Amino acid sequence: MSRIVYLNGEWLPEAEAKVSVFDRGFLFADAIYEVTGVIDGKLLEYEGHAARLKRSITELGLNLPISASELLEVHREIIRRNELKEGLIYLQLSRGPADRDFAFPKDPTPTLVLFTQAKSVIENPKLATGLSVALLPDWRWERRDIKTVQLLYPSMAKMQSMEKGADDAWLVEDGFVTEASSATAHIIDKTGRLITRPLSNAILHGITRASVLDLAEKAGIPYDERAFTPDEAMNAAEAFITSATNFVMPVTRIDGEPVGDGKPGTLTLKLRELYIADKIASAI
Structure with missing residues (x-):
């Protein structure tokens, strides 16, 4: 129909x-x-x-x-x-x-x-394995905090990632990860601390991002809002993205190398469960 x-x-x-x-x-x-x-x-x-x-x-x-x-x-x-x-x-x-x-x-x-x-937004088939991402330069315009339809480069980055055998891109500027092609990038270090880039014109002000940080605080998961490097991401215990279309989705490989043990992380999956339960309860 x-x-x-x-x-x-x-x-x-x-x-x-x-x-x-x-x-x-x-x-x-x-x-x-x-x-x-x-x-x-x-x-x-x-x-x-x-x-x-x-x-x-x-x-x-x-x-x-x-x-x-x-x-x-x-x-x-x-x-x-x-x-x-x-x-x-x-x-x-x-x-x-x-x-x-x-x-x-x-x-x-x-x-x-x-x-x-x-479409199914809860039962994502990639949840079992997690996403793989490729690191690519961030060549977008500088007002990424405005959610415009200027999506040509993110689309090109997505396609380049797929050509490399990955699911998506993590974009890099001045030596630091900005975000994915259409999602916010996060890592969890080996001490269990969540790290995500602070809000600025360099990234979209993610609605899911804000909710996840609030839920992390309530769950006693410490977090820092700071930029992180590709090396930090590749040596993290866990990594994930957040967006309205993915909620909280594990990232298990970066440039072909496993993140942590190469499986969806425990804290990532906990945050996903907390997010879905909280947002279903408050849906209008």
């Missing part, structure tokens, strides 16, 4: 949802996006994603054409219309259509699109 897509106030079959060829999201990647998980027909961490969306909108000077309460209802309605039990909701907001010009249009009419992906 065709998905029902939300486009600028209309509910349309996916084949009928069309965006102008002059849309600045298409011409200039002048757009932002968010991804919200769904389990049992309920939204996970919606407030965090809505807050980050608002921040991205402010940073780029975009306009959201509907109110915050209307946006929440659109998320709930797209779940109902697509009978989505488990999966993801993607939201994209562009500055809208205008004749091609590097200068922003004076009074743009934004384009707002939401669509769903039905």
